[in-house]
Amino acid sequence: MATTPAAAAAGGAAILDTLGDFTSRENWDKFFALRGTGDSFEWYAEWDDLRAPLLSLLHGRDGGAEGGGRAPEILVPGCGSSVLSERLYDAGFRRVTNVDFSRVLVADMLRRHARARPEMRWRVMDMTDMQFTDGSFDVILDKGGLDALMEPEAGTKLGMKYLNEAKRVLKSGGKFVCLTLAESHVLALILSEFRFGWDMSIQAIGNESSKSAFQTFMVVMANDVIHSLEKENTIRESYSSGVDVTLSLRDLQLGAVGDLKVIIPGRRRMFILGDQGNSLYCYKAVLLDARKRTETFVYHCGVFIVPKVRAHEWLFASEEGQWHVVESAKAARLIMVFLDSRHANADMDVIKNDLSPLVKDLEPGNPEEEARIPFMMAGDGVKQREILQEVTSEITGPMVVEDVVYENSDEDQSSMTEKMFRRLIFKRNSGLVQSEALLVKDSTSDKADENNKKSPSASKKRRNQKKGPSGSKTVLRIDHSYLGSSYHSSIISGLSLIASALDSAAVAGTKVSTTVIGLGAGTLPMFLRGCLPFLDIKVVELDPLVEEVAKKYFGFSTDEQLQVHLGDGIKFIDDIAVANSGATTQQLMSIGNENNAVKILIVDVDSSDGSSGLSCPHANFVEDSFLLAVKKFLDEGGLFIINLVSRSSAVREMVVSRLKAAFEHLYSLHLEEDLNEVLFATPSERCLDNSNMDEAVAKLKAMLKFPVNVESDMKKLQKLQ
Numbered sequence: 271m272a273t274t275p276a277a278a279a280a281g282g283a284a285i286l287d288t289l290g291d292f293t294s295r296e297n298w299d300k301f302f303a304l305r306g307t308g309d310s311f312e313w314y315a316e317w318d319d320l321r322a323p324l325l326s327l328l329h330g331r332d333g334g335a336e337g338g339g340r341a342p343e344i345l346v347p348g349c350g351s352s353v354l355s356e357r358l359y360d361a362g363f364r365r366v367t368n369v370d371f372s373r374v375l376v377a378d379m380l381r382r383h384a385r386a387r388p389e390m391r392w393r394v395m396d397m398t399d400m401q402f403t404d405g406s407f408d409v410i411l412d413k414g415g416l417d418a419l420m421e422p423e424a425g426t427k428l429g430m431k432y433l434n435e436a437k438r439v440l441k442s443g444g445k446f447v448c449l450t451l452a453e454s455h456v457l458a459l460i461l462s463e464f465r466f467g468w469d470m471s472i473q474a475i476g477n478e479s480s481k482s483a484f485q486t487f488m489v490v491m492a493n494d495v496i497h498s499l500e501k502e503n504t505i506r507e508s509y510s511s512g513v514d515v516t517l518s519l520r521d522l523q524l525g526a527v528g529d530l531k532v533i534i535p536g537r538r539r540m541f542i543l544g545d546q547g548n549s550l551y552c553y554k555a556v557l558l559d560a561r562k563r564t565e566t567f568v569y570h571c572g573v574f575i576v577p578k579v580r581a582h583e584w585l586f587a588s589e590e591g592q593w594h595v596v597e598s599a600k601a602a603r604l605i606m607v608f609l610d611s612r613h614a615n616a617d618m619d620v621i622k623n624d625l626s627p628l629v630k631d632l633e634p635g636n637p638e639e640e641a642r643i644p645f646m647m648a649g650d651g652v653k654q655r656e657i658l659q660e661v662t663s664e665i666t667g668p669m670v671v672e673d674v675v676y677e678n679s680d681e682d683q684s685s686m687t688e689k690m691f692r693r694l695i696f697k698r699n700s701g702l703v704q705s706e707a708l709l710v711k712d713s714t715s716d717k718a719d720e721n722n723k724k725s726p727s728a729s730k731k732r733r734n735q736k737k738g739p740s741g742s743k744t745v746l747r748i749d750h751s752y753l754g755s756s757y758h759s760s761i762i763s764g765l766s767l768i769a770s771a772l773d774s775a776a777v778a779g780t781k782v783s784t785t786v787i788g789l790g791a792g793t794l795p796m797f798l799r800g801c802l803p804f805l806d807i808k809v810v811e812l813d814p815l816v817e818e819v820a821k822k823y824f825g826f827s828t829d830e831q832l833q834v835h836l837g838d839g840i841k842f843i844d845d846i847a848v849a850n851s852g853a854t855t856q857q858l859m860s861i862g863n864e865n866n867a868v869k870i871l872i873v874d875v876d877s878s879d880g881s882s883g884l885s886c887p888h889a890n891f892v893e894d895s896f897l898l899a900v901k902k903f904l905d906e907g908g909l910f911i912i913n914l915v916s917r918s919s920a921v922r923e924m925v926v927s928r929l930k931a932a933f934e935h936l937y938s939l940h941l942e943e944d945l946n947e948v949l950f951a952t953p954s955e956r957c958l959d960n961s962n963m964d965e966a967v968a969k970l971k972a973m974l975k976f977p978v979n980v981e982s983d984m985k986k987l988q989k990l991q
Contacts, residue, residue, distance in 0.1 A: 313414050315449055315486040317357045319476050323488055325361060327447065328409065341365050342408035345439065347397035347432070348415030351375060358411075359387045367407070369395040398431040405441045412436075413449040420456045429456075433463045437493075445492050449475070452487040464491045466524045519543050519628060522557070531635035533602050536561045538589065543607065543628045550624045551613055556606045557632060558596050571633045572601040573625060575618075575647040576608045580677070586648065599646060605629050611915075612885065614703040615670075615695050618647075653677045653688075658823060665813040667698035667878070671823045673709065673746075690746070691754065692823060694791040698878045705791030706754030707824055709746045748825035750796040751976040757946035758794050760939040761872060761911055762801065762974070763983035764950045767937060768909050769969040771868035771957040772802070776973060781806035782868055787839035787891075788875035789816055792826030799832045801976040805870075807832045810839040839875070840896055847902035868957040869908030871900060884925075885915040886946075892925045897932040901953050910951040922947070926990060935960070936991040939983060949990075963987075 328342065341364060346355050349368035358366055368391065370376055376394045383390055395401060397415055419428040436446055446464070450456055452472075464470060468491045475486040522541055528534055537559040544552045560567070574595060576586045585591040586606070596604045613621060622645050629643055654675040662668045672695070675688050694705040753759050765772060775782045782805050786795050789811035798805055811817055814836055820826035828834055835842060877888040890896060891912070900910050910933065916922045926949070929936050933951035935958060940947045952958055959966035967980050974980075 312352055314451065314484040315413065315475055315477070317353055319478060319486075320354070320449070320488075321357070321361075323473060323475065324358075324411075324447075327445070327488075327490065328358075328363060343367070343406065343441075344409045344411055345369070345402075345407040346411050346413070347400070347436070348412070348418060349375075349379070350414075351379065352413055354411070354413055355390060356383060356387060359390050364389045367391045367393065369393045369397060369400065371396045398428055398435060400435050400439055402439045404438055406439045408441055408444050410436050410440055410444070410446045411449075412447065416448055416460075417450050417453070417456055420453075420459065426455075426459055429459050430463065433459070437463075440493060443493055445490055448489040448491070450487055450489060451484055452489070457489075460489060460491070462520065463524065466521070468493060519545075519631065522632065530632060533559050533563075533634050535559060535563060538592070543625070549628060550620065551616075553613075553625070553628075554608045554610070556592060556608075558592060558604045558606065560596055560602050560604075561593060563602075566600060567602045568600040569602070569644055571603045571605070571629075571643050572599055573629050573643055573645045574599060574604055574606045575621070575625075575645060576606060577648060578608075578610050578614065580648050581608050581610070603632075603634055605632055611703060615697065658692075659819070661815065661819065663813050663815040666696060666816060668696075669816075669819060670695040670697065671819060692748065692791075694819065694824070696876060704876065705793050705824070707791060707793050708749040708752040708754065710749045711746060748793075748796075750793070750800055750825065753797055753978070754793060755946075757913055757941055757948055758797070759978055760941060760946075760948045760983050760986075761794070761874075761913070762797075762978045763967075763970075763980040764911060764937070764939060764948060764987070765802075765870075765909070766963065766966045766970045766980060766984055767950055767952070767959055768868050768870075768957045769966040769973075770959050771907075772804075772973060773969050775868065776804045780804070782870065784808070784870040784872070785810065785843075786872045786874065787842075788873065788887075789820055789826075789834065790874070791824040792817075792820035793824065794872075794874060795832055796826060797976065801974050801978075803831070803975065805831070809834045810842045811836055812838055839873070840890055840899075843871070843896070843903050844899045847899040850902050850905050869904050871903060871908065871910050873910075873912045884921060886913050892928055894928055894932070897928055901932055904953055906954045907956050908952065909957070912949045912951075914947045914949055925949075930991045933991070936989075938988045938990050939986050940988070941986075960989075 328344075341362075344358065344363055344366045346366060346368045349355055349370050355366050355368050368376075368379065370379075371394065373394050376392050380392050383392075393401075398419070416429055416432065419432055420426070440446060448460065450460075461470075470489065470491050472487055472489045475488055477485065519541060522530060522539070528537070537557070539557050541555055541557065542552055543549075543555045580586060583591070585594060586608070592606060595606065607625060609621070625645075626643070633643060652674045654673075656673045657670060658673060659671040660668070670693075672693050673690055674693060675690050690709040690711070692707045692709055693703050696704045753762070772782060774780075782802075784798065784805045784807045786798075786807065786809045789795070789809050792809070795807050795809050798807055809832070811834060817826075817834055817836065873887050873891050875887045875891065877884050877886060879889065884892070904910060912929075914922065914925060916925070926936070926938075929949060929951050933953050935952045935955065937950040938947055939950075959969075963984065967984050971978075971980050
């Protein structure tokens with residue numbers, strides 16, 4: 271059994287029509303029945319082309335079949351009706367076992383070879399679930415079997431299952447030989463699954479004797495025992511060397527940190543749990559094996575969940591603190607899982623159910639204990655919660671406004687004042703906390719309160735009143751000098767890239783055109799208005815109800831400096847880009863580009879389409895057509911800022927690639943703790959400060975009216991283009 275691309279030779283095209291699905295047992299039975307008995311078929315790589323490289327490989331192992339060494343046990347999975355096995359048998363390799371899940375095929379092959387090749391074995395068996403004991407074969411010879419399982423529409427699930435089986439039944443020091451068309455998705459899986467403890471070689475197979483137009487490759491993965499031991503020693507040494515590389519769960523399963531079934535005292539490794547398609551969420555996690563063996567372990571393995579609001583605390587963020595948690599949990603192995611903005615407002619039972627099958631693979635061997643892995647939690651970090659409003663919009667979906675008080679972190683223990691935050695939550699995106707604002711308490715006397723009742727704005731103020739100590743009333747207001755999101759801080763800090771242009775505009779009294787797509791609770795545009803008074807801000811928001819919520823609960827207001835345009839952000843930019851394209855120089859100046867003033871465009875929107883792989887922004891905001899419109903909108907003199915959140919590295923690379931194609935310069939500020947990456951793009955160097963960043967940072971700080979940790983943010987800045 272083997273695969274072929276959709277474009278095949280004329281005969282192959284007819285066969286493809288017969289088969290349809292390469293992973294279907296029924297289709298293969300029908301295929302072999304139609305071909306009749308006694309007929310062989312090769313998808314690619316004829317024996318005459320395979321003979322020399324294959325026999326050289328097999329003879330080189332323990333002397334081969336005709337040398338003085340032991341004859342190797344060879345497994346040919348998904349054998350089909352290829353002549354490969356009989357040619358090997360005739361070349362002296364008698365211990366060949368063939369498996370295929372088509373009973374029609376196996377019955378025909380038994381009839382054909384029972385007398386002529388009596389030692390050759392045939393089994394009806396699914397290659398992804400083989401009934402052989404561990405370590406049964408010296409060589410596994412796959413001729414197109416993996417390719418057949420890896421049809422692009424089928425994904426990698428069957429391919430991974432098969433390779434796991436292949437490694438299981440292969441002896442220590444054995445070889446997995448894969449004859450493949452080496453399509454990119456097949457090679458990617460091979461390289462991923464055999465990257466720890468295996469040596470790889472690849473060579474092209476000549477097709478001089480083949481009627482097929484397909485180029486075949488022979489990929490050989492050797493299970494090098496000595497190399498594996500050296501790798502294990504290197505891993506163990508790295509535990510005490512401070513090496514901290516974030517791995518995937520699959521890396522751990524493949525042996526990147528040694529044998530997971532064994533507790534190795536002091537082992538600590540960061541990794542990512544879950545991936546798209548296999549779990550609801552991804553999780554940043556740390557595996558910790560207790561540093562000291564003790565008889566007082568309560569759990570052989572436990573999971574400790576850390577909510578986002580507590581992830582920054584020393585106890586969870588530092589290595590030393592994490593070891594304290596391990597000791598307190600009394601677990602031989604602790605898997606510490608960090609929640610972030612993707613998990614905000616998600617039901618904890620859903621989180622635990624999502625994690626359970628993932629952490630099961632990380633449980634060390636302990637035959638005496640069959641209990642489920644226990645879940646522990648630091649608490650959601652919210653000490654007090656009051657829901658102010660729940661409303662559903664036809665555009666945005668369900669929204670929640672709530673006031674919360676977080677549990678005191680270590681750094682706040684000495685403070686008697688509890689900070690209260692107001693949050694806007696979009697439930698459509700896994701309970702995304704869209705905005706968070708700091709509430710400031712202003713105590714007023716009863717007399718002042720009576721006066722407020724007579725004022726026109728009394729009802730609004732009463733909504734924001736809470737009873738304080740001794741029955742006094744407390745009026746709550748939003749502190750617009752505070753940024754609740756670290757990526758908002760990065761957006762402000764990134765303005766250092768155009769600090770000189772901003773400074774020139776401020777000195778000249780010129781307004782800097784600033785467009786923000788996505789209002790949310792309005793915390794970012796309100797901060798911009800107060801922090802940089804020379805900005806002329808226009809916010810584009812699609813949902814009128816979002817603006818109402820922002821004004822009612824978050825103190826958002828408009829004036830001559832800050833306006834809201836209700837409408838589609840993409841159309842808004844397109845319309846101005848078209849106007850710019852057809853405008854004369856004098857007209858452009860009247861639009862607002864006079865004196866070569868810089869323009870700023872910020873895209874800060876979430877996506878309700880989870881299938882795109884983007885949490886922020888919506889996929890339409892990174893289409894080539896929109897990026898071209900942005901370039902025309904900026905008219906060679908501005909900065910495009912986009913908040914990017916993606917679970918998929920491939921999607922992230924796609925976005926970056928498109929931005930590189932559209933803009934001359936591209937920078938990135940990656941915030942690992944929040945999974946946000948803020949990208950800064952500009953079409954030219956006209957307004958760019960890239961010669962002396964320290965000077966640019968100082969210049970921006972001098973302009974800011976509110977404190978922002980610009981130096982710290984800009985240390986993370988990376989130039990992508």
